[in-house]
Amino acid sequence: MKNLWILGDFYAIKISGDETQGRYSVWEVEAAPDNGPPLHKHSMEDEAFYVLEGDFSFPYGSKETKAGKGQFMYVPRGEFHTYKNIGSSFGKLLLIVTPPRFEKFFEEIGIPVDNKSSFQPPPITPAVIENVVKTAAKYGLEIKI
Secondary structure, eight states: OOEEEETTEEEEEEEOTTTTTTSOEEEEEEEOTTOOOOSEEESSOEEEEEEEESEEEEEETTEEEEEETTOEEEEOTTSOBOOEEOSSSOEEEEEEEESGGGHHHHHHHSEEOSSGGGOOOOOOOHHHHHHHHHHHHTTTEEEOO
């Protein structure tokens, strides 16, 4: 299994696209308080989020949905969206991505670790953001900074 720190959040793959014959991938995401990815839009992937722990905000298009444990959010491609942990401690999401090619983006921008306790997340610097934006373009991802 791959474990990655991505922009301050911990991503652990549960099943890869290789294991699903290219149909989908599933990740468990542990999001720090007041954290989440920048507003972005996929041109090729749909995403779905299931809240395992905590409280999250899901800005999507012109609306925003708040979700807690046990709630589900589906985000089809083509709309700007993000998630943000609005709780006071780490929250957990199950992230389903279809098709799974997007996991390669995660691998390119993430920092691999054996487990969450073996490494602290690195600071998010302008160089890190620049690399994410540059890498995103090759995966059909548009990021609003």
